[in-house]
Amino acid sequence: MNILEINRLNKTYENHTALQGIDLNIPKGSIFGLLGPNGAGKTTLIRIINQIIDGDEGEILFKNEVLQPKHIPFIGYLPEERGLYKKMQVWDQLIYFARLKGMPRLEAKEKVNYWLDKMEISTWKEKKIEDLSKGMAQKIQFIATVIHEPELLILDEPFSGFDPVNAELIKNEILELNKKGITIVLSTHRMESVELLCNHIAMIHQSKLVLRGSLKEVKKQYRNKVYKVILEPNDPAGLPAEWVVASVDGQYTLEIPLESKKPNQLLNEMIALGEVHGFSEIIPTMEEIFIQQIKSN
Template sequence: MAVLQVEKVSKWYGKHCALNEVSLEVPEKGIFGLLGPNGAGKTSLIRIINQITGPDSGRIFFRGEPLKPEHVNHIGYLPEERGLYRKMKVGEQCLYLARLKGLSSADAKARLKEWFERFEIGSWWDKKVEELSKGMAQKVQFITTVLHQPGFIILDEPFSGFDPINTNLIRKEIIRLKDEGASIMLSTHNMASVEEICSHIALINQSKVMLDGEIKEVRSRFKESIFELSFKGQMLSFTNALGTQFELLQHSSDADLRLARVKIKQGLTVNDLLQRAIPHVQIESVSEYIPSMNDIFIKVVEQPEEQMV
């Protein structure tokens, strides 16, 4: 079952359409990547899911039930625009935010203690937030997002502002939370981490869903009969051997090994390519090139709408 179903949700701000009949499903116990360029409508959608604003039309179901105010206690939200009360002490602030999510004071304290130990920040409890660095404050914010053990966690650009060490720490925590059974929605521009940790994605552009599904499936959908070959021999003789049936997209040399990325024209197979090449060079390896999320993102966003399927 899906943890969240969004059905034909539209949202208008005056004459500006922020979301246009957006539908998507976030599967249970996975990491769902919500992608899209700036201004595509991601934040509008996330705010609607968090019931900060309401949709103009469409419906949203949380674990099969129509979304209602009580559900906020089961959702953890780390907004892109995030901050803390600067004059408040770290501990007090975490307690306040936890209690707003419905935790009792005693429960919140016990869980905070645990998290502070795990992040090795026990000594920060009585510090004021204004004394913390940006990265430190981000850690505190991450804790307050997940402290009430929400079944569904929405993280909007969770890695921004972290150094590589802390980015890694947060990535591990996200995976740990998923392994413990939470469903996570991740909005980020960092495509490398999308490929690494997301199981599903949806790509929103100009207030519409352009693409969604399991990440492996999406990537293979964008395969274009491009193969990567490595071989020993002359690049020039390889190029000559290709003829007009094959298009050399990219090539490079590494010591005595040559690398080439070749697009095969319609109707031909990788066998045809190999038959051409084998007489001239010694093939070391051949594999199909699967486009990265980065390629797909750029392709979808830059392509005119009508060409999309």
Template sequence: MNILEITNLKKVYGEHTALQDINLTIPQGTIFGLLGPNGAGKTTLIRIINQIIDGDSGQVFFKGEKLSPKHIAQIGYLPEERGLYKKMEVWDQLIYFARLKGMPLAEAKTKVDFWLHKLDIQAWRKKKIEDLSKGMAQKIQFIATVIHEPELLILDEPFSGFDPVNAELIKNEILELREKGITVVLSTHRMESVELLCDHIAMIHQSKLVLSGSLQEVKKQFRKKIFKVSLEPYAPLHLKEDCQLISQGQINTLHIPLRHLNPNELLSEMILLGEIQEFSEIIPTMEEIFIQQIKNHSDE
């Protein structure tokens, strides 16, 4: 089942088209990467899903129903520009946000206490937001976003401001939320986070959807069928023109196109040349795909 279905969505500001005919489905219970350079249209799309603004045409469906104000309570949103009240204490801030989401006071207190203990920050409960570091304030904002356990969680650059230890902590929390069945839309420029977390991705560039699918499908789509082979040769190697010698020594590393062979046939050929140390297909990273797609579609 898809938690979100977006059809022919368009948004124009004056002479600027922010979104043009976006068609997108987000499967329920997955982590969905929303990618694109600055100004691509990602924030506009997120604001439409959150009903902060309306699209000019097209439709958005939430679990099969046309998106409406009743769905707001089922969505959690962590914006890139954080929104905490600097003079409020941590405890009061989190209770306030929980109550805004319709949570009874007793339940709000229980949930706030649970999350402060879970992230090991119960000692901060009486601190004012203005006295916290950026990373500490980020944790409070994260709790405020997830405290009502929304069905759909939209995180815009959630790792910004975190050191590696706390980034790992939040990464594990996101994975745990997915295990509970919560759908996470992750908007980020950190391609390593996409590789680690996302099940599906979509890329928007210059207001248009240029790429979408499961992470594995997308990566396979851009494979060039080149294999990395490291071997200890029995004799000096005589390479074909399209083979590339990457490093030489006792162990030689080669990049070899598959050509007309299948992987087993290529491996059989290589075994005759030396003792194999490594044999693997070179799959492009999401960063490489991202950069290439931006270049390709910028030339259109």
């Protein structure tokens, strides 16, 4: 089942086409990576989903219903440009946002206390936002976004401004929210985050959808059937020079195209040449696929 279905979506600003013919399904319960370079159209798409702006043509379905204002409470949005009231105290800020999401006051207080404890920032509750560091304010923004546990959570560059320790904390919170059944759309330039978190992805470039599918399917699509072999050869001089990537202490790292062979055939050939210490297919990273898509479109 898809929590969100986008059909033939178009959006134009004066003479600039922001989105062109976008067809996209976001599976319920997935962590969905929305990728693309700056200016590709990602933010426009996110704003349309959040009903901040309207598309010109096309249709968006939320749980098989045409997207409409009644669905807003079921969607959480963490924008890349954060928006907190700098003069408000942390406690008041979070209670305010929880109440905006429709939470009763008592439940809002319980949830705010829960999240402040969970993020180990209870001692900040009386501090004003303007007195917080950027990373501390980011934590408050994250709590304000997830406090009502929406069915669909859209995070735009959620790791921006965090040091590695707090980035790991936010990553773990994202995974925990997903385990509760929350669908997460992750818009980011950090391809290592996509590799770690996402099970489905889509990429927008120059207003068009250029890539989509499960992470496994996409990486399989871009594999070039080259194998990495770590070999201690009987006769190093007999190795074709084009295979050799590096050699250290008698061990050679080779990159060999599979061509028409089966993996086991190649492995048997390598065993015949010496002692095999490693044998694996070279799978392209999401960063490599991302760069390849940008250059080819």
